[in-house]
Amino acid sequence: MGLKDILPEVMTEFPEMGRSDIRDFKKGIDGAFRDFVHDYGEVIENFFYPLKMFLSWFDRLMLSTPWPLLILVFAILVWLGSRSWLITIGTVLSSLLIGYLGMWEDMMHTLALISVSTFVCLAVGIPIGILMAKSDRLQSVVVPVLDFMQTIPAFVYLIPVLMLLGIGKAPGLIAVCIYAMPPVIRLTDLGIRLVDKDVLEAADAFGASGRQKMFSVQLPLALPNVFAGINQTIMMALAMVVVAALIGAPGLGSQVLKAVNNQYLTLGLMNGSAIVAIAIVFDRVSQRFGKRLQRHTETIHG
Amino acid sequence: MADNSIEVKGLYKIFGPHGEKYIDAVKGGMSKDELNVKHGHVLGLKDININMPSAKIQVIMGLSGSGKSTMIRHINRLIEPTVGEVIYQGEDICKMSKADLQQFRRHKTAMVFQKFALLPHRTVIDNTLFGIELQGVSRGESEERAKHWLKRVGLDGYEDYYPNQLSGGMQQRVGLARALTNDADILLMDEAFSALDPLIRMDMQSILLELQDELHKTIVFITHDLDEALRLGDRIAILRDGAVIQQGTGQEIVLHPADAYISDFVKEVNRGRVIKVDTIMGSGSAKSDLTIESGSSLENAAKMMTESEISAVNVVGANGNLGHVTMKTVIDAMVTPATS
Ligand SMILES: Nc1ncnc2c1ncn2[C@@H]1O[C@H](COP(=O)(O)OP(=O)(O)OP(=O)(O)O)[C@@H](O)[C@H]1O
Ligand SMILES: [Mg+2]
Numbered sequence: 001m002g003l004k005d006i007l008p009e010v011m012t013e014f015p016e017m018g019r020s021d022i023r024d025f026k027k028g029i030d031g032a033f034r035d036f037v038h039d040y041g042e043v044i045e046n047f048f049y050p051l052k053m054f055l056s057w058f059d060r061l062m063l064s065t066p067w068p069l070l071i072l073v074f075a076i077l078v079w080l081g082s083r084s085w086l087i088t089i090g091t092v093l094s095s096l097l098i099g100y101l102g103m104w105e106d107m108m109h110t111l112a113l114i115s116v117s118t119f120v121c122l123a124v125g126i127p128i129g130i131l132m133a134k135s136d137r138l139q140s141v142v143v144p145v146l147d148f149m150q151t152i153p154a155f156v157y158l159i160p161v162l163m164l165l166g167i168g169k170a171p172g173l174i175a176v177c178i179y180a181m182p183p184v185i186r187l188t189d190l191g192i193r194l195v196d197k198d199v200l201e202a203a204d205a206f207g208a209s210g211r212q213k214m215f216s217v218q219l220p221l222a223l224p225n226v227f228a229g230i231n232q233t234i235m236m237a238l239a240m241v242v243v244a245a246l247i248g249a250p251g252l253g254s255q256v257l258k259a260v261n262n263q264y265l266t267l268g269l270m271n272g273s274a275i276v277a278i279a280i281v282f283d284r285v286s287q288r289f290g291k292r293l294q295r296h297t298e299t300i301h302g
Numbered sequence: 303m304a305d306n307s308i309e310v311k312g313l314y315k316i317f318g319p320h321g322e323k324y325i326d327a328v329k330g331g332m333s334k335d336e337l338n339v340k341h342g343h344v345l346g347l348k349d350i351n352i353n354m355p356s357a358k359i360q361v362i363m364g365l366s367g368s369g370k371s372t373m374i375r376h377i378n379r380l381i382e383p384t385v386g387e388v389i390y391q392g393e394d395i396c397k398m399s400k401a402d403l404q405q406f407r408r409h410k411t412a413m414v415f416q417k418f419a420l421l422p423h424r425t426v427i428d429n430t431l432f433g434i435e436l437q438g439v440s441r442g443e444s445e446e447r448a449k450h451w452l453k454r455v456g457l458d459g460y461e462d463y464y465p466n467q468l469s470g471g472m473q474q475r476v477g478l479a480r481a482l483t484n485d486a487d488i489l490l491m492d493e494a495f496s497a498l499d500p501l502i503r504m505d506m507q508s509i510l511l512e513l514q515d516e517l518h519k520t521i522v523f524i525t526h527d528l529d530e531a532l533r534l535g536d537r538i539a540i541l542r543d544g545a546v547i548q549q550g551t552g553q554e555i556v557l558h559p560a561d562a563y564i565s566d567f568v569k570e571v572n573r574g575r576v577i578k579v580d581t582i583m584g585s586g587s588a589k590s591d592l593t594i595e596s597g598s599s600l601e602n603a604a605k606m607m608t609e610s611e612i613s614a615v616n617v618v619g620a621n622g623n624l625g626h627v628t629m630k631t632v633i634d635a636m637v638t639p640a641t642s
């Protein structure tokens with residue numbers, strides 16, 4: 001005789017909502033959202049249209065540029081960011097290898113997606129972070145939203161994104177941005193809040209306006225943290241390329257997806273490694289760049 | 303010359319969410335401890351009335367937690383008073399609009415901080431011109447002015463260093479140069495030299511006195527060190543638990559401490575260096591060839607008499623003989639009276 005036999009039924013079987021009630025409940029929300037998509041889908045699509053055009057344009061630009069020129073551009077950018085020959089040479093060699101192994105075009109798609117989504121994340125995230133640092137009220141609203149964005153499984157928000165925007169590059173971009181934006185917002189906010197109170201008081205004492213304080217004291221001093229946020233945002237965007245491929249974003253991610261579906265081990269490994277290579281380059285360059293901005297923390301004496 | 307005196311009148315500060323609610327209780331005599339225990343508010347300042355003279359150094363002295371920083375921050379209103387007035391050139395700083403206050407802070411005041419509060423991401427020169435950059439002075443001019451003051455505080459050649467490449471003493475020179483570059487009439491110094499070791503501290507005091515000789519700013523100088531207060535202060539106010547318990551010149555305080563707390567403070571002071579011959583001189587002239595200038599210290603008078611083996615000296619001012627002191631009166635005054 002188990003515990004189940006002596007307890008009243010209400011404790012052994014969960015008192016669920018009626019089956020038909022649940023069905024109606026889901027149907028109701030689905031229906032309402034579908035109506036919303038029907039009524040506003042176009043508005044929303046138009047809203048994201050410029051973004052889509054930007055991504056397409058950038059994508060085409062990357063693809064139409066001759067590869068030797070692009071590799072040169074990569075090398076220059078990496079050099080400017082990192083000032084390290086090792087990283088620059090590594091970038092050139094891995095680009096050549098990726099191209100030689102037939103993944104050039106996919107790499108261009110992925111780079112375009114990552115660059116544009118990082119750009120969007122920073123353009124939206126940094127201002128939000130700044131506003132959040134200024135207002136405790138806004139912070140208390142935004143933080144739970146960010147927690148939600150970061151913890152909800154990406155597949156779940158793919159559903160409404162898909163319903164609103166269909167399959168393609170733009171919804172892929174949106175999905176990547178939702179996932180990758182929180183770190184830069186959080187760390188911008190944190191960085192500004194961590195600025196030394198004494199220094200802020202000095203700025204006040206000399207009569208700095210709010211704007212002067214933000215741009216000549218708070219943001220510059222928050223920069224190391226902001227850069228840590230940018231770095232994480234890029235890494236998270238890269239982590240999303242396979243998921244974005246699920247809703248039609250072309251690139252290395254979609255090759256990985258194809259490899260999974262067909263059990264092509266080598267294809268999967270090759271594209272996966274290419275993603276890793278890109279990640280390493282982005283990571284090293286952004287970290288080096290962030291560090292160079294903090295040269296003033298090096299001490300000579302004292 | 304413009305009148306740059308500052309008058310603090312009936313100033314109270316009670317820290318906490320409802321400071322104004324307890325004003326009457328505090329005016330009625332509630333103590334700092336009682337206010338804290340009963341109502342969870344902290345009494346910062348209590349009925350402060352200080353007349354800070356124009357172009358002089360006003361020292362505010364007191365132990366840690368006595369309200370010195372709170373006091374000085376009312377002058378540029380980094381802290382809002384609970385009640386009271388701070389009058390400068392006929393205007394109550396506590397009632398200024400936000401825009402006026404910003405202009406006042408930019409053009410009339412400059413501050414030097416205990417922990418330097420330099421901008422770590424800016425070089426020495428960029429720190430020095432920070433204040434006038436906020437005013438909107440062009441880069442060329444501000445660099446020139448900043449360089450001038452860096453030179454004056456002895457930091458020639460360090461323009462392109464970052465603050466944490468410098469020693470504490472050098473960093474505070476940057477802080478001083480930053481404040482001086484502002485060319486403001488009021489200089490606020492909150493324990494500006496307290497973080498420095500004794501020799502460098504003396505050095506900075508000398509620099510300040512030397513500069514004040516030609517600049518004639520109204521300086522409010524905070525310290526918890528009596529020697530520093532006596533060396534720098536034209537006037538000294540002593541704070542305890544947020545209230546002024548005595549104010550006056552250094553001599554007045556050393557000669558007539560208001561209570562046991564202050565006597566304790568002044569016990570260790572080198573009186574010979576603080577007290578002036580004028581304070582103790584007798585009327586008429588003594589039979590002596592020695593003369594000493596009015597305003598000299600007892601120490602100097604004693605030295606003069608010992609060296610020439612004459613036991614009296616005449617005190618002279620611009621208009622001739624003022625009086626005289628003798629070896630006996632000088633030594634009597636230099637010896638600390640037994641504490642009563
Ligand atoms: N923001 C604040 N909130 C509550 N209490 C405060 C606040 N600022 C200062 N106080 C209190 O006011 C009193 C005076 O502080 P203040 O900093 O003015 O002292 P101080 O004389 O400058 O001391 P120190 O020599 O340590 O700098 C202290 O009891 C302190 O705890
Ligand atoms: Mg203090």
